[in-house]
Amino acid sequence: MSKLSNRERILVAGLKLVHERGFGAASVRDIIEAAGVPLGSFTNHFASKEAFGLEILNLYFAKTREVLAVSLRNDALPPLQRLHAYIEANTKTCQMEGVKVGCLFGNFSAETSYGSEKIRARLVEIFDEIQAAVKYCLEAAVKAGELPVNTECEDIAALIVSSLQGAILLAKAYRSSEPTDQFEKMLFSAVLR
C-alpha cells in the first residue's frame, strides 16, 4: 500500500478489519495499527467513527456496483446467466477468509443499524439499488422468454435480495458455502420456473 495516502490506508485496512471483526469490535486503535499510520491520522481524516463507517460502506458498495455492472446489468449476456453470475460473485465474496466474514451490508444491518441512523439510511439506499438491478435482470429474462410473462419481477427481486443476505449470514455461522449454494439451487429450481 506504499502509494496510498494515510486516509486511503485507513479506509483499506479499516474496511478489511471491520468486515472481519465487526464495526464495534474493530476499535480506532486497531484500525490505525492495521493501517500503519500515526494515531492522530484517524481524527484528522474522519469526523467520527460513524463517518468512517459510512465511508467504508461506500467503498464496499463501489465494488458491489462493479459486480452489478458486469452481472445483472450486463446486457451482453443472457439474463438468467447474469443472475447466476451475480449470486456466484456474492458466494465468492462470502467465502473469503474461510467463509467467516459474511457481507458487510448484512453485518452492518445486524450490528450498526440500531445505533446509527445515517448508516441505516445508507443501507436502505444500497439494498434498494441492488434490488432494482435484480428486478432489471428479471424483467430482461421475461423479455427474452427465459421466464414466464406473469413473473412477479419486483416481488421476486425483493425475495432474492433478502434471501441471499440470509444465505450469506448462515454461511458465516456455519463457515460453509452450503447455505449460499443451496439458495442458488432452490432459487432456480423452485422459485424461477
Added chain:
Amino acid sequence: MSKLSNRERILVAGLKLVHERGFGAASVRDIIEAAGVPLGSFTNHFASKEAFGLEILNLYFAKTREVLAVSLRNDALPPLQRLHAYIEANTKTCQMEGVKVGCLFGNFSAETSYGSEKIRARLVEIFDEIQAAVKYCLEAAVKAGELPVNTECEDIAALIVSSLQGAILLAKAYRSSEPTDQFEKMLFSAVLR
C-alpha cells in the same frame, strides 16, 4: 423483577440490551446498570462476557423452543397452518421495538460468530434444531396431502430458515415488516406449490 436473583436480573436485562444494541455495544457496565445490580455481580455470576453471551443465547432459544412446540411441532394443527404460525411468530418478534432489533440468532451470526467459536458452535446447533422442526412440519404437510409427494423437504427447510433470517435482517435495516411479509407471501405462492 423484584423476585429475581441478581443473576436472573443480569440475564433478563442483558438479553434485552444486547438484542437492541448488539453484543459489542452493550458493555458490561451498561448491562449491570440496566439490571440494577452491584458492579461486582457480573463477574460473580459469569466467567466472561462470552459465557454471559452463551447464556442469553440459550435463554432466547428457550423461547424459540416454546414457539416451535406450539407451531411447527404442534401435531394438533394442519401442517401448513403451523408453518404460517411459525413465520408470523418470527415476524412479531422482529417487530418489537419498532422493527429495530432483528433476531438475536442473526445478530450474533453477523457480529459475534467471527470472534467466538463457542457462540458460533451454539448458533449452528440452534439453526440445525430449527431447520429440523421446519423439515418435520413440511414432511407432515406431504403426509397430509397439503404438499406434493416430491417436495424436497430438507432443502426447502434449509431455504426457509436462511431466507427468514434474511427477511428479518432486511426488516431491521428498513425498519419495516415488508421484507418478512413479502417472504411469507412468496414462500407460499412461489416455493410451496
